[in-house]
Amino acid sequence: MIKKTFKIPDMTCSNCAMKLESLEDILDGVKEINASYHRLEMVIEYDNSKLTDEQIITAVRKKGYTAIAQ
């Protein structure tokens, strides 16, 4: 399990954070996602043997946002 932070510069409200956290239920290998509108970031704890950065970025894009790995 690793913990990684992604910048999400195009969040516009706290509901965006909620939308991003719903990726917990979609992506395999994710333990926890904490997204913050205040900080415009998403901290994701996941199993890197099951999930790659690219897959996360793609999933975030499908939600309508841009993820930039930190």
Place this chain on the structure above:
Amino acid sequence: MSSNKQNPSVDPVIVIALGIALMAIAFALLVFKPNVQSLTLTAGSGAWSQLVVAFVTGITTGGLSCLAVQGGLLASSLAHQIEQDYIEQAAINKKAKQKTLKHTNTAFPILLFLIAKLVAYTLLGALLGWLGSFLTLSPMTRAILMIAIGIFMIGNALRMFNVHPIFRYFSIEPPKFITRYIRRTAKGTDTVTPLFLGALTVFIPCGITQAMMATALGSGSILMGAALMFAFVLGTSPVFFIIAYLTTELGARLEKFFMRFVALVVLILGFTTLNSGLNVLGSPLSFQNLTRNLISSNSDSVPVSESPQPSATDSSIFLSVKNDGYFPRTLSAPADKALTLNLVTNQTYSCARDFVIPSLNVYQLLPDTGTMQVSIPAQPKGTTLFFTCSMGMYTGQIVFQ
């Protein structure tokens, strides 16, 4: 994983046109409804007009703003219905060997969602009003509350305009355990889900709703707090219903357009509320008090001896309190002399009846018709006493010379 989205087949122009039509209705309501005083909500007189304003705020901006924040939740609560309808229809089509697809029956869950939301927010309004009743709402307290609400609204508008990252802190983020709980409940498959999720929207209010909640708190009354939230959420419901029904989620492009519009309205409301608060505080920095001397002509200032009231004397001044404010707006009075201010009402029903001189701590509810006297202690030359209604809408001043 089933999709939570219905692809919108509606032209955005139609949705925008609908918004404009609703705006037109709202303006018509404002124009043709007597005694609608302004877009400022506080406790005090004119309860009916406050409710109308709350409703109009809901129907114009609240619905769009709430939809942007809570639309995802509504879409989630509809997802099961959409999926269920699709499966049922697919089964029917398979039997009948048809390829047509019946329109998804989303109207009923949307209705349930909105009813639950309405009930939940009304109860929340009652609770806020009850909590507010413990606050002693002197004009000073009310002024401070109005200023705080104004700053909150301006901050939220600037956040929506993306002016500076600091303004993001004006958005209240619900605790994680609540958002997680809501999200997990949204995946429920029982028919009670839309009802339950509608009620849960109280935990993710949009910026305008938060401002309205602050107003309900400021009302200091269970009934008024509940009525304010009821009127506001009722106002948001048609917009919510129509747009949610047409497109369960706003497209990103459309959402940005609406957000700009909502931000502008919130900004205007925020400045109006802040300005009213400054008026109630008796601050010379309010818009009216700053500009009165710049734009007023000499005819606006009426010295005691030239007062239009026939019984005016050296030690008594008259102020006409009308539905649309105080006349004259500037009174001149002799310095170093105690005065009696006669406040004359004649079928006055607006909030102008709640007369306040903040610096003297004078707060007087006037009869709708009659004369009430207020004693003004001697004031040194050059003093300006600002007076206002309790909502900070109608203002004026007494200049001591």
